[in-house]
Amino acid sequence: MSSDPLDNDKSSLPRFARSAHASHCNRCLSGLPSTQVEADTSRLAVGFYCLGVMDMLGLLESKINETERERWRDWVWNQQSSGTYGTGFRPGPYMTGQDSLCWSDVTQPGDEYSEYDTPHLIMTYTALLSLAILRDDFKRLEKKGILKFLRSCQRSDGSFSSLPNGGDSDLRQVYCAFAISSILDDWSGIDVDSAVKYIQRCENYEGGYGQSPGGEALGGTTYCALASLHLAPVPSSSSSPSRTPLFSPHISTKHRSRTIRWLLQNQTPSGGFCGRTNKVADACYCFWSGASLHILGASGLVDNRALATFLSTCQFKFGGIAKAPEERPDPYHTYMAIAALAIYPPEDADESWTLPEMNALWNTTDETAQWIRDHIHNK
Amino acid sequence: MPRVTSNNSDDEAQLYCEKSEWQDITPIPQYDGINPIAPIFYTPEYKDATEYFRAIVKADEVSERVLQLTYDIISMNPAHYSAWQYRYRTLVALKHPLDVELELMDAFAIKFLKTYQVWHHRRLLLTALRSSAPSPLSIASKELAFIIRALSTDTKNYHTWSYRQWLLAFFDDEELWEGELPYVERLLETDVRNNSAWHHRYFVVWGRVRAEGEIDVGDVLKREIAYTKDQIALAPNNPSAWNYLRGILEHTKTPFNSLRTFVELYSTQTAPGEEDIVDLDNPKPGPGAQLPCAPALEFLADIHEEMGGEQTKKAIEIWKSLGNEYDTMRKKYWEFRVKEALSV
Numbered sequence A: 001m002s003s004d005p006l007d008n009d010k011s012s013l014p015r016f017a018r019s020a021h022a023s024h025c026n027r028c029l030s031g032l033p034s035t036q037v038e039a040d041t042s043r044l045a046v047g048f049y050c051l052g053v054m055d056m057l058g059l060l061e062s063k064i065n066e067t068e069r070e071r072w073r074d075w076v077w078n079q080q081s082s083g084t085y086g087t088g089f090r091p092g093p094y095m096t097g098q099d100s101l102c103w104s105d106v107t108q109p110g111d112e113y114s115e116y117d118t119p120h121l122i123m124t125y126t127a128l129l130s131l132a133i134l135r136d137d138f139k140r141l142e143k144k145g146i147l148k149f150l151r152s153c154q155r156s157d158g159s160f161s162s163l164p165n166g167g168d169s170d171l172r173q174v175y176c177a178f179a180i181s182s183i184l185d186d187w188s189g190i191d192v193d194s195a196v197k198y199i200q201r202c203e204n205y206e207g208g209y210g211q212s213p214g215g216e217a218l219g220g221t222t223y224c225a226l227a228s229l230h231l232a233p234v235p236s237s238s239s240s241p242s243r244t245p246l247f248s249p250h251i252s253t254k255h256r257s258r259t260i261r262w263l264l265q266n267q268t269p270s271g272g273f274c275g276r277t278n279k280v281a282d283a284c285y286c287f288w289s290g291a292s293l294h295i296l297g298a299s300g301l302v303d304n305r306a307l308a309t310f311l312s313t314c315q316f317k318f319g320g321i322a323k324a325p326e327e328r329p330d331p332y333h334t335y336m337a338i339a340a341l342a343i344y345p346p347e348d349a350d351e352s353w354t355l356p357e358m359n360a361l362w363n364t365t366d367e368t369a370q371w372i373r374d375h376i377h378n379k
Numbered sequence B: 001m002p003r004v005t006s007n008n009s010d011d012e013a014q015l016y017c018e019k020s021e022w023q024d025i026t027p028i029p030q031y032d033g034i035n036p037i038a039p040i041f042y043t044p045e046y047k048d049a050t051e052y053f054r055a056i057v058k059a060d061e062v063s064e065r066v067l068q069l070t071y072d073i074i075s076m077n078p079a080h081y082s083a084w085q086y087r088y089r090t091l092v093a094l095k096h097p098l099d100v101e102l103e104l105m106d107a108f109a110i111k112f113l114k115t116y117q118v119w120h121h122r123r124l125l126l127t128a129l130r131s132s133a134p135s136p137l138s139i140a141s142k143e144l145a146f147i148i149r150a151l152s153t154d155t156k157n158y159h160t161w162s163y164r165q166w167l168l169a170f171f172d173d174e175e176l177w178e179g180e181l182p183y184v185e186r187l188l189e190t191d192v193r194n195n196s197a198w199h200h201r202y203f204v205v206w207g208r209v210r211a212e213g214e215i216d217v218g219d220v221l222k223r224e225i226a227y228t229k230d231q232i233a234l235a236p237n238n239p240s241a242w243n244y245l246r247g248i249l250e251h252t253k254t255p256f257n258s259l260r261t262f263v264e265l266y267s268t269q270t271a272p273g274e275e276d277i278v279d280l281d282n283p284k285p286g287p288g289a290q291l292p293c294a295p296a297l298e299f300l301a302d303i304h305e306e307m308g309g310e311q312t313k314k315a316i317e318i319w320k321s322l323g324n325e326y327d328t329m330r331k332k333y334w335e336f337r338v339k340e341a342l343s344v
Ligand SMILES: [Zn+2]
Pocket: A282, A283, A284, A285, A323, A333
């Protein structure tokens, strides 16, 4: 350690075990044990967290060779399918039979999916980000089909369901629909006004947003609400100042202050954030709440040092980051913890803590966000 | 756990490929692709059952045995939403009694409390039962009792609470609503810091859609303020109670200043002495209370800010004391409040 603990009242941070965290995610990319069978219907999300960790740590190219990255791109594209409800990505091949397709690298538009194997809204969002992390050229992107899929998922109250024929519908799906629209730079697939009204109905007396209208304020869905409201195109009639990432015409000053207050209240004495009032801190809420504050332009009010101290104790001794100290790590918490640290770099920490700039609205690195703009927008 | 089909004579441990009554089906193995991302090392049982499931879906089969198959799959992977979807569709097509299904899923729901699909399935069942059952209200009230059992294993489970709130709003019947406040009070007696219970209180008291003039808002507010003050007296540093108090004042557009006397009791260094007159409207902090408590100081500062003028100075003093002494984790926030007040 470089600093002398005697003349430093803040205890110094241990090293951030970058390489061990990358190895944890690399292991998960190559296979999950049978105890993780619940991931069968969300494998693209697991892939996104693992690839995201490698991207944040800048280890994707050194740890994984180009041939393998090429095959992973193909595998992700193989989850894109088209049919009655439009085009999107399924969570993985859990319904794909060996009999069903003569497999090619490109899934042809017109491949019909069954009612029990439709694309999935959240998975479509994670697939697009994963492809950008893998630096895909997006030549296989079915933009029109995806817009149709978004339309199929929106419901009459403005919300979106995960599946065009059912499934959960709450702020998480709204966020994915908004993120996909802005990634495609095309908002014609969704009714923004009714979705914004739905989001506003989710705000709760504490100042956070519940998962759905009437729900208890929760850090994760508060992020979904705030990021969506800031991604939404600003109506041309609005007298708002020039659009900045820190401004949304859909949030009043009074509501903004109340949300900031509630978010900050959730930074617990451990330094980590909890997701709801009076709960214990959890690594993932360090991102959800931290990114929410960043979006509201209030990141300067967070105690970075305490946050990093908490996350340093969530590091598992064999790599990966757990939701809390003494728990088992997983790719989701590893990714969220690193994303939180990228937004809130601790001062006076050694170089192992250095992370790239984040795009908090899309939840990816600035570099990957730029790749999306260069390869999808205006194409 | 009860089984759906009673005429199944095979050993439960048997794989589907070994069961005589499934010999007419050709299982469809999964194609995982070349170099797949995060492949799962499935157990032989899961691999076997899902191969038959793919075949059933492809053949579009609707039959009793589908209920067995989907039950086995969701027992191994409760997040397998396609199996849930296919199961529900089969129940409806077979005109299977849905109240029986609901009961079958009771133990399952408690075992897999954290899985969304478990609650979504019940939601579909209750939606169908409301329009088809002879006495839907009794089913709903039985369901509320079941949810209490589920919540007793995890009193803050988000899915379970959402489901309870959905059920109340969906059936919207006084008979169902009337048990809610006593239930919340029982929960808060056990754990006054249970924010889900506080939130449910808000949902029941303020979130329920009422006809114009159905209730006297003034009376309700008075009752709620009195209740919350009592809970704060028991545990002064409980943000759930303070947030509730703030929430109901804002909701009813009641000035924070109306609670000044109460809040001041919690903003001073020392607890008021025993000799003081007992004021039932303003319960004092208990003898062991840590004073002053930060949420009360924050509240008092907000009162000063609300009043404005000369009182702003007092607000600033309090924010400084919060940042330097009573709530140092949020030092930067309290400094920000000072800066904002000075810039007005
Ligand atoms: Zn978590």
